[in-house]
Amino acid sequence: MDLYEYQARELLTAQNIATPDALYAKTSQEAVAAAERIGFPCVVKAQVKIGHRGQAGGVAMVNDAVEVERACARILPMSIGGHQVNGVLVAAAKNVLHEYYVSISLDRSSRDFDVLATANGGTEVEEIAKAHPESVKRLHISALETFDLDAARRMAQSIGFYHADVDQAAQVLLKMWKCFKDNDATLVEINPLAKVGDPDDESSKSLCALDAKISLDANASFRHKEWSSFRDDAQTDPFEVRARELGLHYVHLDGQVGVIGNGAGLVMSSLDAVSGAGLQQGTQVRPANFLDIGGGASSDVMRASLDIVLSDPQVRSVFINIYGGITSCEQVASGILEALEGLRSSVPIVVRFDGNEAGKGVRMLEEADDSRLRVCATMERAAQLSASLAASPSVADIHCETRHGVSSDTAVVQGHDESASSVADAPAEESMGGAR
Amino acid sequence: MNLFVNEETPVIVQGMTGHQGMMHTGRMLEAGTRIVGGVNPRKAGLQVAFRVGDDGREMAIPVFATCSEAKAATGARASVIFVPPRFAKSAMLEAIDAGIELIVVITEGIPVADTAYCVELALSKGISIVGPNCPGLLTLPRKDGKKGANLGIIPDGIVSSGPLGLISKSGTLTYQMMGELADIGFTACIGVGGDPIVGTTLTEALQCFEDDAETKTVVMIGEIGGNAEQDAAAWAETHMTKPVVAYIAGFTAPEGKQMGHAGAIVSGGKGTAQGKKEALEAAGIPVGRTPSQAAGLVREQLMGVEAR
Numbered sequence: 143m144d145l146y147e148y149q150a151r152e153l154l155t156a157q158n159i160a161t162p163d164a165l166y167a168k169t170s171q172e173a174v175a176a177a178e179r180i181g182f183p184c185v186v187k188a189q190v191k192i193g194h195r196g197q198a199g200g201v202a203m204v205n206d207a208v209e210v211e212r213a214c215a216r217i218l219p220m221s222i223g224g225h226q227v228n229g230v231l232v233a234a235a236k237n238v239l240h241e242y243y244v245s246i247s248l249d250r251s252s253r254d255f256d257v258l259a260t261a262n263g264g265t266e267v268e269e270i271a272k273a274h275p276e277s278v279k280r281l282h283i284s285a286l287e288t289f290d291l292d293a294a295r296r297m298a299q300s301i302g303f304y305h306a307d308v309d310q311a312a313q314v315l316l317k318m319w320k321c322f323k324d325n326d327a328t329l330v331e332i333n334p335l336a337k338v339g340d341p342d343d344e345s346s347k348s349l350c351a352l353d354a355k356i357s358l359d360a361n362a363s364f365r366h367k368e369w370s371s372f373r374d375d376a377q378t379d380p381f382e383v384r385a386r387e388l389g390l391h392y393v394h395l396d397g398q399v400g401v402i403g404n405g406a407g408l409v410m411s412s413l414d415a416v417s418g419a420g421l422q423q424g425t426q427v428r429p430a431n432f433l434d435i436g437g438g439a440s441s442d443v444m445r446a447s448l449d450i451v452l453s454d455p456q457v458r459s460v461f462i463n464i465y466g467g468i469t470s471c472e473q474v475a476s477g478i479l480e481a482l483e484g485l486r487s488s489v490p491i492v493v494r495f496d497g498n499e500a501g502k503g504v505r506m507l508e509e510a511d512d513s514r515l516r517v518c519a520t521m522e523r524a525a526q527l528s529a530s531l532a533a534s535p536s537v538a539d540i541h542c543e544t545r546h547g548v549s550s551d552t553a554v555v556q557g558h559d560e561s562a563s564s565v566a567d568a569p570a571e572e573s574m575g576g577a578r
Numbered sequence: 579m580n581l582f583v584n585e586e587t588p589v590i591v592q593g594m595t596g597h598q599g600m601m602h603t604g605r606m607l608e609a610g611t612r613i614v615g616g617v618n619p620r621k622a623g624l625q626v627a628f629r630v631g632d633d634g635r636e637m638a639i640p641v642f643a644t645c646s647e648a649k650a651a652t653g654a655r656a657s658v659i660f661v662p663p664r665f666a667k668s669a670m671l672e673a674i675d676a677g678i679e680l681i682v683v684i685t686e687g688i689p690v691a692d693t694a695y696c697v698e699l700a701l702s703k704g705i706s707i708v709g710p711n712c713p714g715l716l717t718l719p720r721k722d723g724k725k726g727a728n729l730g731i732i733p734d735g736i737v738s739s740g741p742l743g744l745i746s747k748s749g750t751l752t753y754q755m756m757g758e759l760a761d762i763g764f765t766a767c768i769g770v771g772g773d774p775i776v777g778t779t780l781t782e783a784l785q786c787f788e789d790d791a792e793t794k795t796v797v798m799i800g801e802i803g804g805n806a807e808q809d810a811a812a813w814a815e816t817h818m819t820k821p822v823v824a825y826i827a828g829f830t831a832p833e834g835k836q837m838g839h840a841g842a843i844v845s846g847g848k849g850t851a852q853g854k855k856e857a858l859e860a861a862g863i864p865v866g867r868t869p870s871q872a873a874g875l876v877r878e879q880l881m882g883v884e885a886r
Contacts, residue, residue: 248690250774250804250841253697268846285694286702326689328774361840362689364664391838395830406772406838407748407801410827414851415868417830429830434838465750465757467713467733468605497753498733521754522868 143358146189148231149372150356153325154332157317160350164233170214176232177210183235186213187353188220188227191377193266198222203235228377236350239341241334242303242311243267245355246283246318248328255283255322257315259301263334277302289319307337310349326362331355381431381454388446390433397428398532400451400489402435402444403463404474409434412463415525423526425533430457437469441480452487458532460491461524464503471495471503479510490531492516494524581706581778581786582717582766583656583680585725588614590648590678592669593660595621595641602660602684602731604628607637609728614652617672619643645676656680658714658729666710667692674700682729683709683777690774690840697777707777711839713749713769720765720792730769732756738763741794742876743787745780747772747801747839751827751869755797758873762880765793772801772839780810788818795821795879797872798863800854802828803841807854811861821879824858824865825872826851 145153148166155161165176166189177184188200195201200222202213210232220227243263249256260270260278271278279301283289291312298311314335322330332351339347363369375383385392391406399416403409413429420427431451435443451460464474478493491514495503504517518524583589589606593599594616607613607630616626622643627636642648645657657678661669666688673681674696681700688710700707708715714730718739728734731749736756740763746752752769768783770776780798787793796818800807807826814822828837828844829851836843844850855865864879866872 248694248774250806251809253694253701253775255694285691285698323691326691328690359690359840360836361663361687362691365689393832393835393837395832403750405748405750406842407746407751407799407827408754410748410801410831410837410842411751411754411825411869413830414827418867432831432835432837465754467750467753468601468731496757497736520870522870 143360143363143369143372144191145356145358145372146191146228147187147353147355148189148229150354151231151351153321153356154317154351154354157321157324159314159317159321159332160348161354162234162236162350162352164231166229166231168229170211170218173214173230173232174207174210177204177207180232180234182206185233185235186210186217187231187233188217188222189229189231190222190225190227192223192225195222200227226377228374236336236338236352237340238334238336238338238352239347240304240337242336242349243270243333244301244315244318244335245329245331245333246322246327247331249282252282254285257281257283257297261302261304263336267333283319289316291316294319306344306347307349311335314349314351321356325356326359326366327356328359329355329357381450384453385433385450388450390443390447390450391436392450393432394454395429395431396456397430398456398458399427399528400430400433400454400457400460401463402433402447402451402460404435404437404465404469406434408463408465412461412521412525415521416461416529419522419526419529420533423530423533425529427529427532430454441477444474444477445481445485448481448485452485452489457489459528460489461528462491462493463521463524464494465496466498466500466503468498470499471497472499472506475503475506478507478515479512482510482512482514488514490514490516490528492518492524492528492531494518494521496521581680581708581715581768581783582790583715583727583729584717584720585610585612585727587656587727588612588652588654589656589658589727589729590615590617590642590645590652590654591658591660592617592645592673594618594639595626596660598684599660600626602658603639604630605731605734606658606728609734610725611727611729613639614654615639615648616641617643617645617648617657622647645672645678649676649678654678656682656729659683659685661685663687663689667696670696670707671699674703674705677705679705680729681705681707681777682712682714683707683771684712684714684730685709686711687840688773693773693775697775700777708768709771709773709777711773712771712776713746713752715766715768717766718764726766732767732769736760737767740764741792741880743790743793743796744768744799745770745783745787745796746799747780747806747841748799748827751799751825754869755799755825755873758870759797759876762877765790772841774804774841780806781813784810784814784818784822788820793820795823795876797876798822798824799869800824800826801839801842802826802831802837802851802854803839803843803849805849808857811857811863814863815861821882822863823872823875823879824863825869826854826858826865
């Protein structure tokens, strides 16, 4: 779970890491009031969960209320890298003498925590690493070790903080680590960690976190009730918000084939198969969503899943891919049939069963005699059929597809026959394209 | 501990008395796993009855308060953990403290800081963790007459013994691949899990199969997120004498979206399926476009091995 800068800033401030005076504002009026409280000059910064906002024009230095209004009029409606700006942070401008970069993150490969730092901060660390790889230091904190002030000081020295900054830097590192651990973060990044103050007055100089990025481990949400305030429903896809309320693992994509399966890997694999089929068939058909029902075979889960998937107006066909491990396909079949009762949609649903009781599951679907259902023997075939159904604006086109043998080893459930049966021949097709 | 457990390995189940624990303990017993106890401090002293085998004979499995008590009483060497995420860290720590040599963690949703701590502690003591968020570990009968064991939720009856080793980040794709290659058979299937930090990495699982004389070819199923596939490719290139075939799921996954598994996320352009495929292929590991195609590549490799 990624946080906005203004939220990350709160978590840093809670650890007594110095940050500029700043206030979050949702509207231009709020921003003007905030700027007047903080005092000019100040910086108006777009709140958006993506980098490079400065280059995109999402940051403005302002000197009076009119300039705040002008900046807000430009920034608030902006979308940066596909992310709609969600308010601005109005922060006191600082006299920056030097910029460092410091981050702590989970290291998946070494299975511990990475401290990445450079004395040349200010831009994206990837770019610094490219231009000056020797200046980026990578150090590790083990999950078992006690990271104390001595360790932090040694780390600050080896990072290469300038002599006068080492003690302060060690404090910042220590507080960042506490922030990381206390909040179950997977990333705490301060960029820039700036040396600010009057160049002629040594006593005025100090390290200050001018910008921050924090990501939290969603698996730890059960022990962080306070995270509910970080929920970002307004910025989340409405289908994903609804799916989460129903307890489903759903990700909204931009295609036409709804995909439902059991197991995250199998569903990802199904998405790839649908995309592959779309490419192969020369259509632009792509998966409309990721939806993992896990071991859930119940009609409730299936009904909720179909509801979500079919509420997406882009969806032209649905691909249900089940490998029965412990779950029996027979149970899943009965879940599908119960879910279909009372479902008003006429969108065709292609089902592929394999594994535990797959045969019984298929037979159950056949006997149900529902014109919306089709069964395929393999994942590839099911992906191809669902992709071709999604690309067909009318029944006629589906007939055309099947005559070309796209679904040669598939069969419409109604009148399913091991040997043959093309979609075109099946009476089931009559109701497919028509309104219901 | 060597991951090639067998029917003689004494196993305890932490969380045995819960719904999932009961169901899967029954299945594991049925598969011939030597379950010697369960752990639940609130039910210590109880005996839980399971009906096993065609004749439905009853097996009474004792419940202990702690892993240490269970180990002292039974000599348990391995544990399977089914407890909910919020109790998983203390369950893992308890098993580590008791000196259980192999800990298979099925639980999904464990905070990664908890896993990181337990994995590092286990590694420092020479204890193996498999998972979390994994289907577990299945070993099959061996040429020396030792039977296999099932530690986790991998269904029995899909495969029998054969020369393949299977490593996977994903549950159902494991079963899918087992089904595709059921006629050839496996030595073992290791579900390493879909979390960002796991106790046994793809590389460590490859090493297990490299060291196993009966395994001739390895199938590895990866997915988006992290660098485990790249790390495995680099390791295999210099250390692996046996052919490896891979499949990667998630080419269609968009940037910044977690695809079900906690670890399955492309971020900052890193962890893409394409990047993994390229790294594997550069290391001489063919990558199938679909699970079926990967299975076909395995057959080709195996014919090559036999021809040698």
